[in-house]
Amino acid sequence: MNLTETQIPEAISWTGPLFASDPVYNITVSYRSHGPPVRCPWTRTPFIKYVANAIDEIKGGPNVVVGITMWAHFTSYPVEVYMKRMEAVRAAVERLFHRSPETLVVIKSANTREGDTITAGDWHAYKLDLVMREVFRGMNVVLVDAWEMTNAQHWHKDDIHPAEDIVTQELEYFCSFICPL
Template sequence: MGDSTIRQWFLYLFKAVPTLNRVYLPINVQMGPLKAVDLKNNIVMHFRSHGLPLHCGKIPVEYFHYMSSEIDGLPGGPDTVIMFNLCAHLASYPLTYYGYRVWLIRRSVVALLKRAPGTRVIIKTANTGYNKKHFYRSDWLTMQVDRILREAFRDMGVYIVDVWQMTACHYLKDDLHPAPLIVQNEVDILLSFICPL
């Protein structure tokens, strides 16, 4: 669940795993839900946006689902992995509003881990990529949002995929939507949390 940068993970995995078959639903690709299924290996992969606020075109209200509500509806368990991020679209809003949204998600994650302790929760941090100076969106504002997210989930037993460092230090040009090579590196770290040796 999250924004277009976590949708990049979904699309990357769909292309990289030959046994995944995409289920084409009559939906808005930006919002989801997107779904891919691998019947041979018993894998079902979903993507859904994080809900409002989003910076995109006109979308019917029934497509908006908040992450806290989605997490509350999941049974969880040892075969469930939840990945989410909540950064880019909220970086231009007051930090108090962002903190409230993160608190709602944290509350839902705490409840999920209590009812299904084997569930793996993985959080993707914010990435850099605002290559043009903009008053409402910048790496500086995004970094503040990223710090709130990290602090809210510290010492909770969730995994953090630190893409901030990966996107800030990479030789490829800054882009809010990282290049495929960076996405591959991010997914490699993600998979190390899902399938440890």
């Protein structure tokens, strides 16, 4: 696979939106950061979009995969804020499945992180993770359980951005649902 990035004027590499494609394998990848709360001071406001709104713009189909992960920027907010946001995302995923039931939706859980404060440690992140699991319970979505993957390893310190080999494991697991053997 040889993905070629399409430059978007004024987009920022950390927050996007980003697009890449491989015409040989007919693969297009798009990335966008979730809407507020955003902790990146360099996010350009014209590109900010709530996840539920972004999902509503997706046509879907048997060759479409939607990956969602959102938790870290919510750790400094009450759990209820995160719950409301995730309920809106669930409703958007339900609408997507109504439009196109063969679309694959993958949710990546929270992962362990370094920190010993409530907002920068595992305690609140774990609470958000439990909320996400409850909100999506019973839905036909795939869960990439990054919490278990990062909690089970002991060769790296916990980090909000896991080490490359752990991210590779997460991506390999993710891809196993796209192209099962």
